[in-house]
Amino acid sequence: MAQNNDQLAYIKLKEWLEDEILAGSFPENTQIPSVAELSVSFKLNHITVLKSVNLLSEADIIYKKRGVGMFVAEGAPDKIRIQRQSEFYSNYIVSMVSEAKKLGIPIDELLKMTERGYENE
Secondary structure, three states: OHHHHHHHHHHHHHHHHHHHHHHOOOOOOOEOOOHHHHHHHHOOOHHHHHHHHHHHHHOOOEEEEOOOEEEEOOOHHHHHHHHHHHHHHHHHHHHHHHHHHHHOOOHHHHHHHHHHHHHHO
């Protein structure tokens, strides 16, 4: 169970960092908080934080300057958006369309429902 919580924690931290990059809190080529700072701020083990940072580094969202810290890579917001749009389709649209078909909701009605939901947000 602890491993599952640890897994959730590093994924949540990765997503938080991505959210902050998308929001402009960490613009391209600016430094992000260190592993130690993130560990303290989020009350997480440094190994958990390292998992998050390594995932972002492997995806070229951040890069490390030896002895200086971690920085947001050029084009990081676009990479995050593209990845999340792909995940959005897989995680939400496919299941929504499948459920709509099961319920007999025609596509024009589904589009109206989606527009209504989009406008109400």
